[in-house]
Amino acid sequence: MDHLDELESKSIYIIREAYKKFRKIAMLWSIGKDSTVLIWLAKKAFFGNVPFPVVYIDTGKHFKEMYDFRDECVKKWDLNLIVSDNIDESDKKGISPEDKLDCCTARKTDALKKTIDKYKFEALLLGIRRDEHGIRAKERIFSPRNKDFRWDYKNQAPELWDQYKSQKESEQHLRIHPLLEWTEIDVWKYVKRENLPVNSLYFAKKRDGKMVRYRSLGCVPCTSPMPSKATNVDEIIKEIRESKIAERSGRAQDKEEAQAMQKLRALGYM
């Protein structure tokens, strides 16, 4: 078994553990490359079925290409899609992308809160990875959130080998992170190996007169492309290997202030 085989088998193991422990479970799908890999792994874990809903949080600010890609995958993979949003309330309150922390919290975190309340999900599978951000590097694979969605990062329970915790009463839901050990390059190598569909935003093309591509996808106002000539997956892998630019450097909410990601995540952000 090579490194990708190992990562795949471990992630499938985690997804199956999660489903065994929580039948009220859903998978969060951002339409990005990571959570799309996660759906693929779920299909492998359950022999072609995805036995739980896939939740997409619509901020109302996403790229058109993301909505198109979503609909294409839902059809092709026969997914049970739940669209979760807090657009009306956010708009009514006049929350704009200018206030990044408030905007992410209202449009993403609060939308997710509503959906969890409605469906009573006990656990959510998410495609975050440790190499994306130093705060995500601190995560456990099974990571509890309380009723206010708080992440008690100062007092995380031990997690030994491949043994994962159960849910306590004080824990409103568990976040489960099967891709935590994957790196950005692993994800792209896997996309290539499994021949997975890729959103066209990831590929370089002339946008506003410059050859650019999106390395990480989010909302239109807060996501910028980077200069790139990579027009296929092979070229993306080569580019990342040689690049010294952080993956989420095009994501404005991470950089608002030094500890923005920690604050967002403590409030329940993904």
Next chain:
Amino acid sequence: MEKENLRFVIVGHVDHGKSTLIGRLFYDTDSLPEGKIEEIKQICESLGKDIEFGYVMDHLAEERDQGVTIDTAQTFFRTDKREYTIIDAPGHVEFIKNMITGASQAEAAILIVDANEGVKEQTRRHSYILKMLGLKQVIVTINKMDLVDYSKDRFNEVKKELIEFLDKLNIKPSYIIPISAKEGDFIAKKTENLKWFDGPTVLDALDSFSKEESLIDRPTRFAVQDVYKFDERINAGMVLSGLIKENDEILVLPSKETTKVKEIKEWLKAPKEAEAGKSIGIVTEDGLFLDRGCILTHKDEEQPKITSAVKGHLFWLDREPYKKGERVLFKLSSQEIMGELEKIERVIDSSTLETLREDADEIKNREVADVIIKLSSDVVFEDFNDIPTLGRFVLERQDTCAGGIITEIGGKTNVI
């Protein structure tokens, strides 16, 4: 060809320089993203400090303010030889559960000791944990050599003190290297400051380590995680060791029923066999009713042990002590069985190795104990050294509260 990936953990006493060493490894292998050093410089200036390489890993605001790692984290870098996952582990006694969490995922370890301070409480406790987790590939680094004028005598003193302790644990480090993580001596390059030392740099030492060997040549074990009833009954799980093939005659443990592998299932594939480490599904010939926790083996191979009372050695990881009579969930691979500690034979201080109590009534946070665990039904297990997953266990009070290994296997005792 895919480059292999090796996971190693950096352990040692608080402030002996673990996070700084990681920052230095990154800096010297040119693995830091653009702007990272500038970002760290800015944060350090705003806090009125000199540049701290430790900030590469210490991302929580509390960690940066206090200059202490709170939780374990992982990061990645590569050399010409392979890719590495570095696991940073906190050195403060309060966060020992986070240190074990990190170390339990590692294949190799770097133990770091401050040349000025020498062996301290967490140096010893972390060494003990490495031993308990079965980590055999260990590099010792004597750090902050710049603060002792790169003195060979001081290096030898600390080395001697440490080796005396490691000998008691039967840990034989592969290398003992003098370094300065802050100044960059002997991390990626040999320097004039330490010209009296003729050993390898930390990076060369790491590159000399090998991946954990595959368990494909061991007897076959398959742990059932769950049973799905889609079109047919599929037993989902992982091959823990060996190789399982279509038409294999198999034994279901602990019930000892026999059956045959009708089909090995993988989505979009039709494999005839599956090797150790693979997550697959198995359809049996006669639709035998299996459940989570069943362990499948080859009928004609050496069998694991089965018992309802196991002798183990455990590390207690909860603030709330264990008191005799309490029932906890015993978890070993996919087996989950209620049980209690029937006897607490000996309680040990995990740093001094002193025996604290014999035939005890309780185990407190961070204490280590030899115990006999009485289970409400049979468990399938074997020697940790042969098939690790079937030789180690955790105890759970919803959160994991202890981790340990089984010490007596069919009359044979594994000394920890």
